[in-house]
Amino acid sequence: MPRFAANLTMLYNEHNFLDRFAAAAQDGFCAVEFLFPYEQAAKDLALRLQDNGLQQVLFNAPPGDWAAGERGLACLPGREAAFRDSMERALDYAHTLQCPRIHVMAGLAPAGADASALRATYLANLAWAANAAAAAGREVLIEPINQRDMPGYFLNRQDAAHAIVQELNAPNLKVQFDLYHCQVVEGDVATKIRHYLPTGRVGHMQMASVPERHEPDGGELNYSYLFAVLDEVSQACGWEGWLGCEYRPRLGAVAGATSQGLGWMRG
Ligand SMILES: O=C(O)C(=O)[C@H](O)CO
Numbered sequence: 001m002p003r004f005a006a007n008l009t010m011l012y013n014e015h016n017f018l019d020r021f022a023a024a025a026q027d028g029f030c031a032v033e034f035l036f037p038y039e040q041a042a043k044d045l046a047l048r049l050q051d052n053g054l055q056q057v058l059f060n061a062p063p064g065d066w067a068a069g070e071r072g073l074a075c076l077p078g079r080e081a082a083f084r085d086s087m088e089r090a091l092d093y094a095h096t097l098q099c100p101r102i103h104v105m106a107g108l109a110p111a112g113a114d115a116s117a118l119r120a121t122y123l124a125n126l127a128w129a130a131n132a133a134a135a136a137g138r139e140v141l142i143e144p145i146n147q148r149d150m151p152g153y154f155l156n157r158q159d160a161a162h163a164i165v166q167e168l169n170a171p172n173l174k175v176q177f178d179l180y181h182c183q184v185v186e187g188d189v190a191t192k193i194r195h196y197l198p199t200g201r202v203g204h205m206q207m208a209s210v211p212e213r214h215e216p217d218g219g220e221l222n223y224s225y226l227f228a229v230l231d232e233v234s235q236a237c238g239w240e241g242w243l244g245c246e247y248r249p250r251l252g253a254v255a256g257a258t259s260q261g262l263g264w265m266r267g
C-alpha cells in the first residue's frame with residue numbers, strides 16, 4: 001500500500017487544529033500535510049509533530065488574501081514582492097517543521113489578462129522560489145487544480161505542469177499530482193500514474209473520491225486498483241513519495257467522523 005499522509009485541514013475537523021495531530025497519530029498515520037499553518041506558531045506545530053511521532057510532508061506557501069478570494073500569487077504580474085515574502089515565510093516554517101516540500105499556488109488568472117505575461121511571471125517566480133528553496137534543501141511543488149473547484153485557477157493540467165518543470169529544469173521543482181483533480185480535468189488517472197511517476201518530476205500525490213471529494217472508497221475512481229498501480233510503478237521506478245488524504249469525511253465534522261471513514265486504509 002502507498003504511504004498515506006493525513007491532511008489536517010480536511011480531516012479531523014471535529015477537533016481544533018492543534019489536537020488533530022494526536023487524532024491522526026491515534027489512527028495510525030505517521031505523516032501529515034495541511035494547507036496553511038500560519039495561524040499557528042511554527043514551534044507549537046513542531047511540538048505536536050514531535051509529541052505524536054509525526055513527520056510533516058507538505059504544506060502550502062501563503063496564498064495571498066484567501067478570504068478575499070486569492071488562490072496564490074505566483075502568476076500575478078505586480079505581486080512579485082508579495083510572492084517572495086510568502087516564500088520566505090514558508091521557508092521559515094519549513095525549517096521549523098523540518099518539512100521537505102512546499103506547495104506554491106499559482107493564483108487565479110485575472111479577467112482579460114495576457115496569458116503569456118501570466119506564464120512569464122509564473123516561471124520567473126517559480127525559478128526564484130526554487131533557487132531560494134534549494135539553498136534551504138527544500139522542494140517547491142506546483143499542482144494542477146480543476147476549475148470547477150477553483151474557477152480561473154491558472155494551472156489545470158498535468159502535461160502543462162510537467163512542461164513548466166521541464167522548462168525551468170530546477171531539480172527541486174516538482175509536480176504535486178492530485179488524483180482528484182486529474183480525474184476531474186483529464187481522467188485516464190492510472191495511465192497518468194504510469195506515465196508521470198517514472199519521470200522523477202512528481203514530488204507528492206494527493207487523493208479523494210470523485211466527484212464528492214470524500215474517502216477514496218466510492219465515486220468514479222477505483223482506488224483499490226489505483227493503489228495497486230501506484231505500488232507497482234513506485235517499486236519499478238523507485239518513487240518514495242507520500243499520498244495525501246485530501247478529502248472531506250462523508251460523516252462531516254462529528255466526533256469520530258474521520259476515524260470511522262478509514263476502513264479503506266485498514267484493508
Ligand atoms: O486544492 C487542492 O487540491 C490543494 O491541494 C491545494 O493545496 C489547496 O487548495
Ligand SMILES: [Mg+2]
Nearest residue numbers: 143178206246
Ligand atoms: Mg490537492
